Amino acid sequence: MASREEILGAIYEAGRLHQQYDSVARAARGEGRVDVFGMLVDRDIPVLFRPLKNLLGAYINDPDQGVMVTTKLGLPVQRFTAAHELGHAALGHEASLDDQEILERPIFATETNGDPREDQANAFAAELLTPDWLIVHHMKQQGWSRDSFSDPAVVYQLALRMGSSYLATCYALAQCDGIDRLTRDKLLKVKVKSIKESLAKPYAPADWRRDVWLVTECDDGMVLEGSRSDLVILKFREHAGSGYAWQFGDLADAGLEIVKDGRSPVASDQHIGAVVFRTILAKAEDGATGYVNLREMRPWQMKGKPLHSFDFNVDLSGPVTDGLHPSQREAALLEVA
Numbered sequence: 001m002a003s004r005e006e007i008l009g010a011i012y013e014a015g016r017l018h019q020q021y022d023s024v025a026r027a028a029r030g031e032g033r034v035d036v037f038g039m040l041v042d043r044d045i046p047v048l049f050r051p052l053k054n055l056l057g058a059y060i061n062d063p064d065q066g067v068m069v070t071t072k073l074g075l076p077v078q079r080f081t082a083a084h085e086l087g088h089a090a091l092g093h094e095a096s097l098d099d100q101e102i103l104e105r106p107i108f109a110t111e112t113n114g115d116p117r118e119d120q121a122n123a124f125a126a127e128l129l130t131p132d133w134l135i136v137h138h139m140k141q142q143g144w145s146r147d148s149f150s151d152p153a154v155v156y157q158l159a160l161r162m163g164s165s166y167l168a169t170c171y172a173l174a175q176c177d178g179i180d181r182l183t184r185d186k187l188l189k190v191k192v193k194s195i196k197e198s199l200a201k202p203y204a205p206a207d208w209r210r211d212v213w214l215v216t217e218c219d220d221g222m223v224l225e226g227s228r229s230d231l232v233i234l235k236f237r238e239h240a241g242s243g244y245a246w247q248f249g250d251l252a253d254a255g256l257e258i259v260k261d262g263r264s265p266v267a268s269d270q271h272i273g274a275v276v277f278r279t280i281l282a283k284a285e286d287g288a289t290g291y292v293n294l295r296e297m298r299p300w301q302m303k304g305k306p307l308h309s310f311d312f313n314v315d316l317s318g319p320v321t322d323g324l325h326p327s328q329r330e331a332a333l334l335e336v337a
């Protein structure tokens with residue numbers, strides 16, 4: 001078991017990396033999740049994705065540094081594993097083979113037989129991916145208060161934006177006193193599938209091994225980074241009474257197909273029907289990538305200035321597939337050429 005000093009040392013190291021990498025400014029520019037793979041690439045550490053059976057990941061340093069991450073599990077697990085292995089590298093540890101038991105060990109564990117370096121790597125990973133300041137950033141962006149986190153659907157949307165699992169997000173919220181223990185335990189009992197179902201209903205995909213993003217005007221400028229079969233719900237205010245309508249045609253260019261389109265009343269609307277919620281549900285059949293600019297226009301004035309517009313960058317390409325990390329694959333190919 002790691003001492004308090006060892007854990008704090010690991011947390012300090014993750015904070016130092018955030019400074020080097022300008023993580024706070026990146027979040028302000030729309031990167032809601034910390035780009036852990038980018039950090040490994042920047043440090044010239046090869047990241048190899050393989051269908052590992054008994055391990056989630058590994059760190060090697062003989063003779064050169066390298067990281068392996070499983071392709072058997074989803075993007076949040078890949079990201080946490082990569083952050084844990086980056087922790088071993090940043091803290092100057094020996095080589096390490098990491099299974100599920102190691103990566104799920106609580107940071108302030110009470111048992112005494114664990115390798116302290118594993119506790120340090122986990123503390124590093126948590127501070128790297130779900131630091132307090134990033135949670136606060138999303139709270140401000142979304143207009144959430146502490147009370148909002150008693151709602152599992154809010155915690156789930158926070159998890160998606162940070163690129164972390166629902167479980168890890170519950171623990172991170174408790175760790176920074178965003179929620180109390182009782183709330184954490186209540187949240188942990190909720191099945192994530194039921195959150196997804198109630199968001200997407202009545203639409204039901206073939207399975208629920210996909211995430212459901214709820215994107216609103218609060219997310220303007222966001223980088224939406226998820227997995228290949230994710231569903232995206234866009235819910236915007238629409239000034240229907242003045243003839244305006246959101247134009248969603250550009251979603252198709254990024255690979256998003258609209259499967260549901262509807263309007264519902266806004267409860268606070270003074271003049272019934274003047275403003276409505278326009279809600280569409282789009283799916284990425286096999287990934288979606290690209291910059292999307294959406295505009296609220298009058299259909300007969302399509303060349304004019306939009307009443308409102310919304311930009312986001314979509315990258316639904318996860319989880320990372322077999323081989324080197326895509327940007328390292330490209331670099332390797334260029335070297336050969």
Ligand SMILES: [Zn+2]
Nearest residue numbers: 096098118121
């Ligand atoms: Zn480890």
